[in-house]
Amino acid sequence: MWPKPRDASITVDLTVDAEPLAAVVEAVREAGYRVTPTAIVVRAIGDVLDEFPDLNVDLRGGKLRQRNAIDTWVTMTDAEGRLTGRRVDELHERDLLDVQEEITQHGEAHRSGDKTSSKAIHTIVQYTPLVVLRAAVRVLEFLIHTLRLPLGAFGVDREGTGAVHVTNVGPFGFRHAAAPIPPITANAYLVTVGEIHEAPVVHEGEIEARRVLPITGTIDHRAVVGLNAGPWAAYFEQQLTDPEALVGYLPGEVAAEIDLGDLPEAGEAKANLSPQFSL
Numbered sequence: 651m652w653p654k655p656r657d658a659s660i661t662v663d664l665t666v667d668a669e670p671l672a673a674v675v676e677a678v679r680e681a682g683y684r685v686t687p688t689a690i691v692v693r694a695i696g697d698v699l700d701e702f703p704d705l706n707v708d709l710r711g712g713k714l715r716q717r718n719a720i721d722t723w724v725t726m727t728d729a730e731g732r733l734t735g736r737r738v739d740e741l742h743e744r745d746l747l748d749v750q751e752e753i754t755q756h757g758e759a760h761r762s763g764d765k766t767s768s769k770a771i772h773t774i775v776q777y778t779p780l781v782v783l784r785a786a787v788r789v790l791e792f793l794i795h796t797l798r799l800p801l802g803a804f805g806v807d808r809e810g811t812g813a814v815h816v817t818n819v820g821p822f823g824f825r826h827a828a829a830p831i832p833p834i835t836a837n838a839y840l841v842t843v844g845e846i847h848e849a850p851v852v853h854e855g856e857i858e859a860r861r862v863l864p865i866t867g868t869i870d871h872r873a874v875v876g877l878n879a880g881p882w883a884a885y886f887e888q889q890l891t892d893p894e895a896l897v898g899y900l901p902g903e904v905a906a907e908i909d910l911g912d913l914p915e916a917g918e919a920k921a922n923l924s925p926q927f928s929l
Contacts, residue, residue: 660874661828662867662883667853667917668846670893672861674913678747678900681907687863688724688818688843689750693899694889695814695841696720696741702882706813707873709836711796714873723811723835726757726818737812746899791834811835820845826864838873842866860917863890891917 671690678685699706699720707714721739736756738749775783793799794810815837819827825847831840844864851860889895893913897905 659831660869660871662869663826663828664865664867664883664887665849666863666865666887666890667851668861668863669914670891670917671863671896672846674893674896674908677908677913678904681904683747683904684754685746685750686753686818687820687846688816689746689753690896690899691841691843691865691890692722692724692738692753692816693741693744693746693749694886695722695816696744697889698882698886699813700742701885705839705874705882707838708810708813709838709870709872714838717809717813719809719812721809721812722814722816723837724753724756724816726753735811735815737809739812745901746896747901747904787834791836794834794836811837813838815840816843817841818843826866828866829868831868831870838870840868842868865890888916 668687671687675685675687675690703716706717706720708717709715719739720742721737722741723735723737725733725735734756736753738752741749778786815831815835817829817840819829819842823845825844827842827844829840829842831837842865844866846861846863848859849862850857851862853860893916894910897908897910897913900908
């Protein structure tokens with residue numbers, strides 16, 4: 651999908667103090683529900699795009715286009731490592747369990763073989779000569795993102811693949827990974843969720859072992875420059891490390907079962923914005 655490397659991307663490394671997040675995940679499970687860090691990150695991204703609408707853009711015909719819908723594209727894999735994805739829409743208006751259910755149902759359908767269109771695409775890719783496949787990808791990019799034609803067979807409508815591409819590398823055992831933005835998605839941002847693990851952290855002046863969640867963002871430099879990165883990055887950090895904000899994503903009846911007094915106090919998150927321009 652990629653031509654010669656000539657794009658300029660910014661990578662953002664964010665190490666989130668995951669003690670509050672992990673405690674909320676455990677409390678939700680004790681209440682009889684399932685929620686994953688990836689779903690929490692996806693829901694938090696919806697809040698960021700709602701709070702900072704100037705970020706809600708994609709790339710059409712090489713130009714930034716303002717989006718009205720607040721959505722993300724979530725990538726998942728099946729048992730054989732084949733990728734599929736689904737756009738999760740209107741994130742800012744949905745509760746966390748609703749977001750989790752949509753992601754889970756799509757993943758289970760893909761793994762069970764119910765997503766026949768996805769299997770057909772993988773078969774075509776496997777047996778098509780590379781030169782033909784490369785030309786086909788260019789044509790698809792033009793049809794989907796320049797002409798904005800809905801291509802139902804490929805699971806894409808006029809709104810494409812959303813504003814942000816989210817993928818989880820934790821199941822592969824990776825704690826940290828910086829992924830490139832696939833040009834065919836027209837996303838301006840890609841967020842990689844790593845594996846929660848224990849690490850030495852300076853907390854209230856003391857070094858202690860705490861659970862952390864690495865999150866890596868790849869940002870198209872046409873969409874964001876350093877001067878406007880600080881406020882939304884800080885807001886994203888705050889949402890992911892504040893147990894009250896995380897519980898606020900839950901349906902009211904589930905949130906009522908969780909005692910905020912039993913959760914850790916708000917944690918800390920450190921962001922490292924490092925421009926990495928390809929040559």
